Each structure stands twice: as structure tokens, then as C-alpha cells.
Amino acid sequence: MKKFILPAVALVLFSFSADSPKLTDAEREMVNKHLTETRDHMLNVLDDLTDEQLNFKPDETTWSIAEGVEHLAVVESTFRGLIGKTVAAGPNPALKDSLAFKDEQIMPVITDRSNKVKTSEPFEPSGKFGSHEETLQAFLEKRSELIDYVKTTDDDLRNRYNKDLPFGTVDGVQLIMFTAAHTERHVLQMEEVMAHSDFPE
Numbered sequence: 001m002k003k004f005i006l007p008a009v010a011l012v013l014f015s016f017s018a019d020s021p022k023l024t025d026a027e028r029e030m031v032n033k034h035l036t037e038t039r040d041h042m043l044n045v046l047d048d049l050t051d052e053q054l055n056f057k058p059d060e061t062t063w064s065i066a067e068g069v070e071h072l073a074v075v076e077s078t079f080r081g082l083i084g085k086t087v088a089a090g091p092n093p094a095l096k097d098s099l100a101f102k103d104e105q106i107m108p109v110i111t112d113r114s115n116k117v118k119t120s121e122p123f124e125p126s127g128k129f130g131s132h133e134e135t136l137q138a139f140l141e142k143r144s145e146l147i148d149y150v151k152t153t154d155d156d157l158r159n160r161y162n163k164d165l166p167f168g169t170v171d172g173v174q175l176i177m178f179t180a181a182h183t184e185r186h187v188l189q190m191e192e193v194m195a196h197s198d199f200p201e
Helices: 002-019 025-046 065-088 093-098 103-110 132-152 172-194
Strands: none
Touching: 025 065, 025 132, 025 172, 065 132, 065 172, 103 172, 132 172
16 A cells, blocks of 8 residues: 555645645746846936926937836836736746746847837826826836745746737747846936937036
């Protein structure tokens, strides 16, 4: 009987482990490095900017820095929900070979400012959070929630997939990396505004 029970127990434990893998420490560190570095980059760019500087627009088709922050706050909240939806959909191993990118490709591709993309209307800045300070705080709160989630989650993000992004299928880890890359893309846009010859002193 013991000879039968021990292999059976081992099989159960192995099955549980195989079906419910956690993120590795290296994956958690990689993802949160991107989340924290892009957040801190934005805070450094915004540091000590005046209201005039925050609201300066080089032309009518370009967002001000304040509008860029609001866009990021809206997207941050939306992506937090999208990550939850992706996890709730359950594993789909059949999509493993359909990924659009390798991990290391996401940051350079998304932050490439030579490829201009117009956002959809729900993500357009509209003053929904109130002041710039309130808008920035809304972003920071959602970013902190996401960082804490990555630190503690047992969700099998490598076996959860999302096909809602315009460039194709990503897994759960890559979806979070996209969030960081999107932030960096718009921080670079803010720096372009600051480099304009008419940017207020």
C-alpha cells in the first residue's frame, strides 16, 4: 500500500505545481524594474515644472505635459483592469506559440517615437481627475497597486494571454511590461515638448 500511496502523492503535488506555476524571482524583479524606473523617470521630468510649463502646447495637435499625465493615469487604471480580465480568462496554452514579441523586444518597440499612434477617444485627456496633482496621484496609486501585485501574486501570468492589444498576442507578464513601456513612451513625448524652442523658461 505504501508503495502505491507515495507515487500517488508525488503525482498530485507535481500536477499542482505544473498547473499553478508562480512567477520566478527574476521575472518579478524584471517587471518591477520596468514599472519603477518608468514611474521615476516621469517624476523626474515633472519635478518643479510650473503650471505654465505643464500646460504648454507646441501646437494644437500635440498634448501638453499635463495632458500626457492624464492620459497615463487613464491608461494605468484601464490596464490594471485588463490584467485582471486576462488572469480571469484562465490558461490557454495553445496561444504560447502566438506571442507577438519576446520580452526584451517590448520596451524598444513601444517606446519608439518614430512610429506615431493616435489614441482612441476614451483615453483622450478631458480633465476627469481634477487638478494636475490629483491626476498624478491617481496614476501613482494605480502604479503602486500594480507593483505590489507583481511582488505578491501567485497568478500564472506566463500561461495567461491577451489578444486585445493592436500588435497581437502577449502573455500576462508582457502585458504588464507593456504598461511600463507605454509610460516611458509618453515621458519621452513630454521631454520632446520640453525641448521645444518656445517652451517657457
